[in-house]
Amino acid sequence: MPAPAQPLAERIRPRDLSGFIGQAHLVGPGKPLQQALRQRAVPSMIFWGPPGVGKTTLARMIAAVTEQPFYNLSAVSAGKAELRQIVQSLMPARAAKPGQKGLFAAPEPADSPDSAILFLDEIHRFNKAQQDFLLPYVEDGTITLIGATTENPSFEVISALLSRMQVFTLNPLTIAEIERIIERGREALGLEIEADAVSFLANYANGDARAALNLLENAARLYSSASITADHLRETLQSKRLRYDKTGEEHYNTISAFIKSMRASDVDAALYYCARMIDSGEDPKFIARRMVIFASEDIGLADSKALTIANDVFRAVETIGLPECQFNLAQGVAYLARAEKNRSAGDAYFRALDDVKELGNLPIPLHIRNAPTQLMRELGYGEGYRAYTDESLLPEAIQGKRYFRNRS
Numbered sequence: 001m002p003a004p005a006q007p008l009a010e011r012i013r014p015r016d017l018s019g020f021i022g023q024a025h026l027v028g029p030g031k032p033l034q035q036a037l038r039q040r041a042v043p044s045m046i047f048w049g050p051p052g053v054g055k056t057t058l059a060r061m062i063a064a065v066t067e068q069p070f071y072n073l074s075a076v077s078a079g080k081a082e083l084r085q086i087v088q089s090l091m092p093a094r095a096a097k098p099g100q101k102g103l104f105a106a107p108e109p110a111d112s113p114d115s116a117i118l119f120l121d122e123i124h125r126f127n128k129a130q131q132d133f134l135l136p137y138v139e140d141g142t143i144t145l146i147g148a149t150t151e152n153p154s155f156e157v158i159s160a161l162l163s164r165m166q167v168f169t170l171n172p173l174t175i176a177e178i179e180r181i182i183e184r185g186r187e188a189l190g191l192e193i194e195a196d197a198v199s200f201l202a203n204y205a206n207g208d209a210r211a212a213l214n215l216l217e218n219a220a221r222l223y224s225s226a227s228i229t230a231d232h233l234r235e236t237l238q239s240k241r242l243r244y245d246k247t248g249e250e251h252y253n254t255i256s257a258f259i260k261s262m263r264a265s266d267v268d269a270a271l272y273y274c275a276r277m278i279d280s281g282e283d284p285k286f287i288a289r290r291m292v293i294f295a296s297e298d299i300g301l302a303d304s305k306a307l308t309i310a311n312d313v314f315r316a317v318e319t320i321g322l323p324e325c326q327f328n329l330a331q332g333v334a335y336l337a338r339a340e341k342n343r344s345a346g347d348a349y350f351r352a353l354d355d356v357k358e359l360g361n362l363p364i365p366l367h368i369r370n371a372p373t374q375l376m377r378e379l380g381y382g383e384g385y386r387a388y389t390d391e392s393l394l395p396e397a398i399q400g401k402r403y404f405r406n407r408s
Helices: 032-039 055-066 080-096 128-139 175-189 195-205 209-222 230-237 249-263 267-279 284-302 305-320 325-338 344-359 374-378
Strands: 045-048 070-074 116-121 143-149 166-169
Touching: 032 055, 045 055, 055 070, 055 116, 055 143, 070 080, 080 116, 080 128, 080 143, 128 143, 175 195, 175 209, 195 209, 195 230, 209 230, 249 267, 249 284, 249 325, 267 284, 267 325, 284 305, 284 325, 284 344, 305 325
Parallel strands: 045 143, 045 166, 070 116, 116 143
Antiparallel strands: none
């Protein structure tokens, strides 16, 4: 079949809430986003959730209902220059408003031409300086910012900006919701799809509607059969025409190979898998974050500098971004892969955690309890405490137990 002008996911994107599937906790009757749309009172907000669950669709609905100018940028490719251009286009109208006094101006109507909605996809890709640039314009109402992210905004969005935005968490779509979306895609493509293929698609999607629709559309292109089967879908997954899916099996296989290569001190393999992920469009901060975990989990006490270096790599990646941060990643990967490995600290912690879960909150020995009051001291809290001692300070029930082993 000939390639359409737009991807299937875009062609069947709903235009209003009546056609929106999923996220009932946000868009159902009386829920916050439905109320905001009904009242046309839309604050700056962040949609936090996995891919393919409706973040972009909701942002476009908000823009349509409020009738404000709508700018759609991706933090992967956009920078301060694009942001500055949007703000400058709004400045003449704001300057012409009588009584306009910056941050303390009276709020303007939602449809005022001196304000706009900016949808910033993958807002977690913006560095601190780029987010700082947005702050005054969000604060004075020039821009209603809607950010979309798959990462925890508490870690990825600066606190000053986050405090001025409302965070809405979007959930993965259920199997039943994915099946309803597949049916829409089937109708748009004008083909039949067998029941086992629908089930295969819905499970493959893992809550991501776009993943299901992309696979369905690619299968329809590759096979001219009147009815798409599960075998057609499986064969399509083997096709090199499909791109790397950051939420699919290839994603998890590659990061697993990357970690295991560093664990085995295979520098070449670790660099290869790192390069493969970057070339496929993986977020470099995801890779750097895993390196920070690896530095403590696998290297641990064998090299105390490893965690510092991994953290430095993460901060460099966060500050510099692609393409230059590839040098930072390469340096960090080579160091961590070559470092000696010692998992003893982490393994000891999880052995202790097993006892915590099994035995509960065992009584803490009296002599190492805090004694801030006279009554506590009379009860023996802190009595006989010595700062330096060879005795076990564990609760009585597990006195003398050893979790830490020097090598593991």
